[in-house]
C-alpha cells in the first residue's frame with residue numbers, strides 16, 4: 001500500500017466514522033441494558049459489513065472487507081476514538097473465526113463466517129479450566145469417540161461472552177496416555193447443543209462477560225474437528241499468538257494518553273496545573289515513547305503477517321506493556337480526579353472513563369496470558385534464554401500426580 005493509498009484510506013474511514021459512529025456510541029449507549037447495547041453492537045457490525053469495515057482482512061466472499069492488515073490497523077485506530085459497542089465481537093472475529101478460515105472446509109466457511117461477520121452470531125473461546133489456564137496443556141476436559149463424532153464431558157472457565165455465543169472453539173483431551181501436549185484435540189462446537197450449560201460469573205465492576213461452561217455428554221461430529229486428533233495444542237497456540245495481537249490494540253481497550261493530557265490540563269496539584277508537574281509530565285512522555293515503540297513492533301508484525309508468516313511471540317511484548325501502562329495511567333488519573341476518581345459512572349466505557357479503565361485493568365493482565373507467562377514467552381521465544389523448568393516434560397498425562 002503506497003503512502004497515498006494509506007492517506008486516502010484513512011481519510012475515507014475517518015469521514016465514514018464521523019458520519020456513522022455517533023449514532024452508535026457515546027450518548028447513544030448511555031442507559032442501555034446489556035441486551036440493548038449488544039443489539040446496538042450487532043447493528044453497528046452489520047452496517048460496517050455493508051461497507052467493508054467489518055472483518056477488514058477477511059475475504060469478501062464471506063462478507064469480509066478483503067483488505068490488508070494495514071487498513072485494519074488504520075480503521076481500528078480511528079474507530080477507537082469512539083466508544084462503540086464492539087467488545088462483544090472482539091473474541092469472535094479476533095480468534096475463532098480466523099482459525100475457522102484456516103481449518104474449516106469451504107462449505108462450512110460459507111455457512112458460518114458471514115453470520116459472524118454481520119454480528120448475527122457470536123463465537124467464544126473455550127480453553128481455560130479450573131486447573132488449566134497458564135498451563136493450558138494440563139486441561140482435563142475429555143472427548144471420547146462415539147460413532148462419527150465425540151462425546152465431550154467436563155468444565156471450562158472464564159469463557160468470555162459464552163452467555164451470548166452461538167458457537168465456540170474448544171480444546172479437549174482425547175488421549176490421556178501420552179504426554180500432556182500430545183493428547184489434545186481442537187473442535188468447534190454448537191453452544192446450543194444439548195448438554196451445554198453456561199453460568200455467568202459476577203464481576204466487581206458490574207456487568208460480566210465471563211462464564212463457566214459445563215459440558216455434559218455433548219455430542220460433536222468429527223467433521224467439526226480443526227487439525228488432527230492429538231494436534232490440538234498446536235492449533236491452540238496459533239490461536240493464542242493471534243490473541244496477543246488482538247487484545248493489544250493501541251490503548252489495550254482503555255483510555256488514550258490524549259485524554260489523560262486533557263485531564264492533566266483541567267486538574268491541579270498544589271495549586272498548579274497538573275500538566276506542570278514533573279511526575280505527570282514524565283508519565284506522559286514515557287507513555288507516548290512506549291506507544292511509539294509498541295506501534296513499531298506492531299507494524300513490523302503486521303507486515304510479516306501480510307507477507308504470509310504467522311504472528312510471532314512479539315505480541316506478548318505489546319500485551320504485557322500495554323496492559324500495565326493502561327493500569328498505571330488510569331491510577332494516576334484517578335489520583336488527579338480526587339474523590340471523583342473513586343465514583344463509578346454507571347454504564348461508562350473504559351475508553352472514556354478512567355475509573356472504569358482502571359478497574360478493568362487487572363483482569364486484562366491475566367486474560368490471554370498473565371504477565372508472568374508473557375515474561376516467560378519473551379524470555380524464551382524473543383530473547384532466546386533457556387527454558388523454564390518443566391518437570392512434566394515427556395511424561396504421559398495420566399502418570400502425572
Ligand SMILES: Cc1cc2nc3c(=O)[nH]c(=O)nc-3n(C[C@H](O)[C@H](O)[C@H](O)COP(=O)(O)OP(=O)(O)OC[C@H]3O[C@@H](n4cnc5c(N)ncnc54)[C@H](O)[C@@H]3O)c2cc1C
Nearest residue numbers: 125126127128132133134158159160363366367368370372
Ligand atoms: C477477563 C478474563 C477473560 C478471560 N476470557 C477467557 C476466554 O474467553 N477463554 C478462555 O479460555 N480463557 C479466558 N480467560 C482465562 C485466562 O486465559 C486465564 O485466567 C489465564 O490464562 C491464567 O490462568 P489461570 O487463571 O488458571 O491462572 P494460573 O495459571 O493458575 O496462574 C496463577 C498465577 O500463577 C502465575 N503462574 C502460572 N504459571 C507460571 C509460571 N510457569 N511461571 C511464573 N508464574 C506463573 C500466573 O501468572 C498467575 O499470577 C479469561 C480471563 C480473564 C481474567
